[in-house]
Amino acid sequence: MGARTGQQYLEALRAHPPELWIGGERVADPTTHPAFRHVTGSIAALYDMQHDPALREEMTYVSPSSGERVGLSFLTPRTHEDLVRVRRMMKRWADYSGGMLGRSPDYLNRALMAFAAAADYCAANDPRFGANIRRYYEEARERDLCLTHTLINPQANRAVGPAGQADPYLAAGIVRETADGVVIRGARMLATLPVADEIMVFPSTLLRGGQDDAPYAFAFAIPCATPGLRFLCRESFDYGRSPVDHPLGSRFEEMDAVVIFDDVLVPWERVFLLRDVERCNRAFAETRAVVHMAHQVVTKNVAKTEFILGVVCLLVETIAIEQFQHVQEKVAEVIHYLEAMRAFLRAAEADAAIDRWGVMTPAWPPLDAARQLYTRMYPRMIEIVQLLGASGLMAIPTRDDVDGPQAQTIARYYQAARANARQRIRLFRLAWDLAVSAFGSRQVLYERFFFGDPVRMAGVTFTSYDKTPYIERVRQFLARADAAMAPQTPAPAAGAPAPAGERDR
Numbered sequence: 001m002g003a004r005t006g007q008q009y010l011e012a013l014r015a016h017p018p019e020l021w022i023g024g025e026r027v028a029d030p031t032t033h034p035a036f037r038h039v040t041g042s043i044a045a046l047y048d049m050q051h052d053p054a055l056r057e058e059m060t061y062v063s064p065s066s067g068e069r070v071g072l073s074f075l076t077p078r079t080h081e082d083l084v085r086v087r088r089m090m091k092r093w094a095d096y097s098g099g100m101l102g103r104s105p106d107y108l109n110r111a112l113m114a115f116a117a118a119a120d121y122c123a124a125n126d127p128r129f130g131a132n133i134r135r136y137y138e139e140a141r142e143r144d145l146c147l148t149h150t151l152i153n154p155q156a157n158r159a160v161g162p163a164g165q166a167d168p169y170l171a172a173g174i175v176r177e178t179a180d181g182v183v184i185r186g187a188r189m190l191a192t193l194p195v196a197d198e199i200m201v202f203p204s205t206l207l208r209g210g211q212d213d214a215p216y217a218f219a220f221a222i223p224c225a226t227p228g229l230r231f232l233c234r235e236s237f238d239y240g241r242s243p244v245d246h247p248l249g250s251r252f253e254e255m256d257a258v259v260i261f262d263d264v265l266v267p268w269e270r271v272f273l274l275r276d277v278e279r280c281n282r283a284f285a286e287t288r289a290v291v292h293m294a295h296q297v298v299t300k301n302v303a304k305t306e307f308i309l310g311v312v313c314l315l316v317e318t319i320a321i322e323q324f325q326h327v328q329e330k331v332a333e334v335i336h337y338l339e340a341m342r343a344f345l346r347a348a349e350a351d352a353a354i355d356r357w358g359v360m361t362p363a364w365p366p367l368d369a370a371r372q373l374y375t376r377m378y379p380r381m382i383e384i385v386q387l388l389g390a391s392g393l394m395a396i397p398t399r400d401d402v403d404g405p406q407a408q409t410i411a412r413y414y415q416a417a418r419a420n421a422r423q424r425i426r427l428f429r430l431a432w433d434l435a436v437s438a439f440g441s442r443q444v445l446y447e448r449f450f451f452g453d454p455v456r457m458a459g460v461t462f463t464s465y466d467k468t469p470y471i472e473r474v475r476q477f478l479a480r481a482d483a484a485m486a487p488q489t490p491a492p493a494a495g496a497p498a499p500a501g502e503r504d505r
């Protein structure tokens with residue numbers, strides 16, 4: 001089939017809807033349900049870009065197996081140019097939503113590409129698994145599947161691992177193995193973008209299991225519409241308003257869901273790792289999937305930061321606060337974050353090298369630094385929007401108000417130095433959706449946590465980063481200082497008595 005159109009994505013979802021539950025109701029058709037129809041429309045728009053004659057070259061490449069044009073985020077990079085090409089494609093998708101769609105399909109396409117390139121890693125668990133991951137990657141590429149994923153066990157008792165929970169099937173675990181496959185029961189949290197074709201159920205990128213956790217150690221992928229698989233969605237932050245009133249929530253509410261496995265059969269051909277705790281613990285690092293995912297993430301961060309800078313600058317200009325020094329300082333801070341993200345991305349690409357799987361892989365330290373710093377940069381940028389927008393973020397009548405009986409009053413009192421009331425309200429509603437609304441608050445939580453607990457991510461940097469050369473350099477520096485401070489007295493002539501101080505030592 002090759003690269004899909006938006007229509008093909010929507011039709012597949014309609015034909016095979018996942019079992020989504022929201023507000024006590026089972027969703028019959030996610031493409032028309034109020035909580036999902038706008039975000040599915042946005043994902044469809046991303047797929048449509050692949051067929052835009054002006055973008056086709058940029059968004060797709062020729063499949064090595066079928067000769068069809070397929071999505072570029074599936075490309076296995078062999079050269080620097082490949083990496084740059086993939087990044088440009090990912091940036092195009094990220095720009096569409098101002099970086100607000102964290103889970104555009106490229107995120108997991110990069111992970112799957114890396115796992116398939118490192119298929120021998122899975123084969124070392126079981127030779128069938130290596131062939132499975134290779135075949136699955138090709139299937140996902142040729143059918144242009146949209147994937148969601150879930151890596152984390154439910155947050156019941158964090159003092160113990162999945163095997164130590166009161167209920168052995170609280171965390172999704174293996175019930176039995178049959179001739180057809182593996183039966184899974186329990187829950188995982190969280191899966192963002194449950195309106196996907198398939199779900200990757202993989203080990204954590206960060207958390208380590210112990211030997212008792214073998215029944216919870218696996219990697220597999222199955223259709224979201226598999227019998228027994230349910231998605232319990234949180235309340236939607238798409239309130240069904242127009243994009244004028246809710247410029248972000250009405251388009252990019254990608255939803256998060258807890259995933260329930262009710263004795264779900266996973267066919268053997270979709271199993272990639274099983275019961276191998278150590279291999280699961282190291283899976284994302286060893287296959288380098290985490291690096292390729294971070295390449296997508298930092299690309300998205302650049303797009304998101306550019307978008308925030310645009311909002312902040314327009315807000316400052318609209319109400320004429322640019323002359324105040326602290327305002328300039330805050331705008332400059334956002335600029336510094338943007339330039340830092342760009343520099344990290346560029347450094348990661350410039351220092352890319354072929355890894356042991358034969359894949360051109362970006363350098364990890366700059367991407368790791370970028371993804372971790374962003375967990376603090378993003379909340380700070382949102383704070384800056386609040387500090388500069390102030391009460392303007394509450395003076396945001398809806399379109400019904402602007403066009404209603406109070407229209408003239410609103411036109412008079414909501415005008416700004418450099419915008420009429422209508423223009424000002426549109427801008428401030430955008431700033432509100434970015435920095436104040438439920439949608440905006442969820443974005444902050446997302447940026448803090450989606451790649452893992454920032455505290456434990458920092459712990460991994462601390463333990464894995466090679467600090468020795470810097471410690472050694474300081475030791476040598478201190479030794480140099482010791483030498484400089486040694487007494488400068490001339491050496492005594494042979495046979496002469498030593499000076500009094502030295503005799504006493």
Ligand SMILES: Cc1cc2nc3c(=O)[nH]c(=O)nc-3n(C[C@H](O)[C@H](O)[C@H](O)COP(=O)(O)OP(=O)(O)OC[C@H]3O[C@@H](n4cnc5c(N)ncnc54)[C@H](O)[C@@H]3O)c2cc1C
Pocket residue numbers: 149150151152155158189190191192193256442445446449450451452453455456
């Ligand atoms: C909006 C959003 C979307 C997400 N989407 C996805 C998704 O699509 N797929 C997916 O797999 N995951 C997703 N996640 C989950 C994400 O991976 C987790 O939030 C992250 O790994 C942290 O785990 P947790 O939320 O269970 O927090 P917990 O591990 O329960 O941590 C809670 C608090 O306790 C502290 N804590 C707990 N244990 C320890 C410890 N051992 N040492 C030190 N401190 C500890 C943490 O620092 C934190 O402050 C999403 C999360 C969010 C918020």
